[in-house]
Each structure stands twice: as C-alpha cells, then as structure tokens.
Amino acid sequence: MEVGPSIKTYANLGEHAFGSIGKIIVSIILYNDRYMVDTGFLILEGDNLHSLFPEVAIQVCGITIGGKSSFIIIISLVLLPSVWLDNLSILAYISASFVLALFLILGSVFWVGAFDGVGFHFHPRGSLLNLKGIPTAICLCMLCYASHPVIPALYTSMKKKKKKAAFLQGVVTVLFHIHYHLRLDGSSRPVVISTESWFRIDYQKKQQLKIFIRTALVAAQVIVALALPFLGHLMSLVGALLSATASLAIPCLRYLKISRLSKLKLGDHERLLICSIVILNVIFIVVFGTYASLLDIFVCLIN
Numbered sequence: 001m002e003v004g005p006s007i008k009t010y011a012n013l014g015e016h017a018f019g020s021i022g023k024i025i026v027s028i029i030l031y032n033d034r035y036m037v038d039t040g041f042l043i044l045e046g047d048n049l050h051s052l053f054p055e056v057a058i059q060v061c062g063i064t065i066g067g068k069s070s071f072i073i074i075i076s077l078v079l080l081p082s083v084w085l086d087n088l089s090i091l092a093y094i095s096a097s098f099v100l101a102l103f104l105i106l107g108s109v110f111w112v113g114a115f116d117g118v119g120f121h122f123h124p125r126g127s128l129l130n131l132k133g134i135p136t137a138i139c140l141c142m143l144c145y146a147s148h149p150v151i152p153a154l155y156t157s158m159k160k161k162k163k164k165a166a167f168l169q170g171v172v173t174v175l176f177h178i179h180y181h182l183r184l185d186g187s188s189r190p191v192v193i194s195t196e197s198w199f200r201i202d203y204q205k206k207q208q209l210k211i212f213i214r215t216a217l218v219a220a221q222v223i224v225a226l227a228l229p230f231l232g233h234l235m236s237l238v239g240a241l242l243s244a245t246a247s248l249a250i251p252c253l254r255y256l257k258i259s260r261l262s263k264l265k266l267g268d269h270e271r272l273l274i275c276s277i278v279i280l281n282v283i284f285i286v287v288f289g290t291y292a293s294l295l296d297i298f299v300c301l302i303n
Helices: 010-052 067-084 091-115 131-145 148-156 161-181 189-199 207-227 231-261 268-302
Strands: 057-060 063-066
Touching (some): 010 148, 010 231, 063 067, 067 207, 131 268, 148 231, 231 268
Antiparallel strands (some): 057 063
16 A cells, blocks of 8 residues: 555555456455345344244234244344444444453353353364365355455554554454444445445435435345355355455455566565465365355255
C-alpha cells in the first residue's frame, strides 16, 4: 500500500496490480466470501437454537416449519433491522457483549470439569490421523483468515503503521468471530454497498428501494441457508474456494506484480518461495479442497 497513496481498500490493491479486471475479480471473490460467511452464521444459529429448543416450530399460512429451519427464519427476521441501518456504530456495543459470553463459556466448561464429576481427562478415540479428513480440516482452518481483506482499512487508519502492522493479522483473526457472529450486516456491507451502487440510490429520496434491496439480500441468504443446511461442508467450501484465494493466492500474485511495477528487486529465493505458496495453495486447497467440499455437500444432499 506504500507504493500508491490512493490505495485504501483490498479491491484497490487488485486494481493497482492488475487493472480494472483485477479489481472486478477481487471484488467478486470478496463479496461472495462475505455473503457466504453470513449465510454460514445463519445455519450455525439454526443448529444451536434447535439443539436448545427442539420442539419450537412456526406456522405460516397453514404451513408448519419446524426444526432448525424455523430458527434460521426467526434469526434472520430479528437481525433484519440491522441491515437497514446506515450507521453501524450502535452495533459495536452489541458486539462487546461477546466478551461476556466468552467468559461465560470458559467458566461453564471449567465448572463442568471441576465440580460436576466430569474431570479433565484425555480420552483417546478413533485414529490418530485421518487422511480423508485433511482437505476439509485445511479448508476450515482457512476461515480463520477470511477477515484478511479488512487489514488494508485498519492499516490506513493507524498512525504508526510499521510498528503495528505485524499484529494486525492475529488481532483481526481473533476479532473476526466476535465481529461477524453478532452482526449479520457487518460482513455483507460491501455486498450491500455494491448492489446499491448499481441502482445509484439516493438515500434521501429512495429509502423504500434501499430497504427492499437489503431485505432481498437477507432473504437470499435465508434461502441458501435452508437449501444447504450443512454448516461444516459449506464453510469448508467457502474456506477452500474463497478465503484461500483471497488470503493466499491474490496477495502473493499482487506482491509479485507490484514489486515489478515499482522496480523492487526480489531475490530468487524469495520469488521461488512466493510462487511455491501460490502453486501449493491452488493445487492442494483451492482445487482439491473445493472438490472435497462439493463432494461432501453432494453426498449429504443425496442422503
């Protein structure tokens, strides 16, 4: 980002390196990544709440919707007003409540282990290494880097960039689940802004159209969540196809291109290492990971 003062966002980096085509490709990957992550959280809430309240069901026009599908719809309706907001600062206070929830979870686990007779023991089960599950595990781990595109915005807002930039990835990774778990609108904001830009919406004159578009986006998420209620496999697909591409392949390729444009000399060992990262990422995560995730989803749909 130091090579161009006009670079403010992740998409701007793609445009600087590869032109308008690069910006379009990066934007498509980012928007789909953000959108599918939110969809995954709807599925997660449906699973968790259904486990707590298995008898809950809703009736609409004589049709009974039960199970986790009912909770997916309920949660989307509860969080829908947050999508209509333009100023999201109020949601920061809601996100802060996750810190309390985290301590409650840790305290509950400790209490069960220490005082409820469960204890803290290691109970080995199954095989030590499951080669068949490695692709899925790697893809799920890539979700920890799904917030990578947020780093440019944080970097530009810092006064002492070089001293703090090294901590950004770790901090963002931790805050990713805190931030997006409680904010349906948070990660879909780029999608909302991009969609509204197509219609050139004037916020003062076309409030109804703005609300309709944002509601339609949430409704589409609900449909996907109901059609693909397989949280692990869906998140594995997102991690393999989108997060791995946005967090590994694209940054490496942009660095090689921008280094050449700025006449920055790279050593042969550094260039070889970067190219190896791209090749291994594409082959073992994007290709095989996507194939394994799609296969798992297909098997679940058949069964």
